[in-house]
Amino acid sequence: MDDIELKQLVLNIKSGDRSAFGLLFEHFQESVFNFIAYKTGDRDLSEDILQETFLKVWRNREQLDESKSIKSFLFTMANNSAMNHFRHQKVVHSHQAGYRLDLEGRSPQDIVESKEFYEQVLGAIENLPEKTRITFMMSRFEDLSYKEIAERTDVSIKTVESHMGKALRLIREKINEINRQ
């Protein structure tokens, strides 16, 4: 969907068109869900927050602004909804997220040799500071460009570059530390 189509979609949603809202949901639900999952590390909670985010948008559809990027708006809303769920406690990124290793086309030999390394990498990724983790997961798990990540997380490309470098540096340090022991 290009910008003009999205704009028309937003206009239709503002006028109360539920099927237009359904299209918006279908278009963005996966990327928004992934973003929330990277943030919370909890698949079930992410489903709830996804629902809550879109429900809020529908309830207040009259306030949507078709001249602004609906994409950046949805991600900001999702981020704010997720923050709301954390309340006071510091959330530790857990292993309930269920990231999947996709090794199709790899030889069994190759997989056995690298399996341990893959696990070390994932463990290190999950321990990264939140914003660095979300940035790195978006880039690697979904193969998004720095520009796309910058748009979704509402930061500059320069900041994305810093997060990506920081992620690689910290993961490398962690893996070297494990393998020295």
Place this chain on the structure above:
Amino acid sequence: MSDQKDRKIGQWHNPLLKTEERDEVRQELTDAEISEFSRIWESAAEYRPPKGLSVKDRLASLEEKIDEDLRVVPMYRSKSFKNAVAAFVAASVLFGLLYTLKPDNVLYDQQFLTEIGSRKEISLPDGSIVQLNASSELKFSSEGWKKQRNVSLIGEAFFDVKPSDVPFVVSTGLTNVTVLGTSFNVKNRNDHSLISCLSGKVSVDYDGAGRVVLTKGLATQVYEGKSPTNPYEIEIDQIDSWIDGKYYFRETPLNEVFEELERQFAIAIISDLDFTSQKFTGYFMDEDLQKSLSIICMSAGLNFNINGSNVEIYN
């Protein structure tokens, strides 16, 4: 220090980086680093996001919630209750004003003020830097500076203090914040202070009623008549993000969020609703009023209407 290097590492993996920049970045990295980073880069790319429910199930569940909405009748709010609340809010704002206007016991000859919707960077005699947020005031005495580094603050400021044996004290009327050399943020609006520490150590005193020591990534809040709250953790990069126009809130009463909007966008919020018991967690950016209002109002289930510099908020 490592931020620069981090960015170079990040740039190295951006396929859209220009060749000449790439050559420059290459010089900063060792062969071992390049090969190890690449291995991590490739391995991480074998992972996929978690598999959630199907689009069909998600949409069905959302449709169901929307249908439920149609059956819910909005709750009626009594007008007299609203008026009582408005009077109470006005009284507490007035009290806050009177409180911050109480006379100082130090003679200040330097004064800096910021208008609504503007910010200022101030260099102090010792090289410390202050970022003064909108609608705030910073005062200090240039005479007495050598002996004591005392500043008085109304509003909000971020301090980057040059290390020295002479204590650096920020007085807000509500609290005294004392440091030797560190960076921290003080937000003092009405009768409520929020102090957050970005680096070093910060000591927060409240009229002898209590003292809290903050280290990196910790914050405390002080309400009129109460001792500072126990330190709690906050996101490091949210402490001074307002300098770049990004305002973060965590469980903050909605009226305080709207007050910040008024300061940043030079607008007046008009409403006969009570926002003191509703909390907001999230952020807004100071460059886009429409978007900021949409984000806050959507989270709170409110509506708004922009009319020049007046913004009406309603249910």
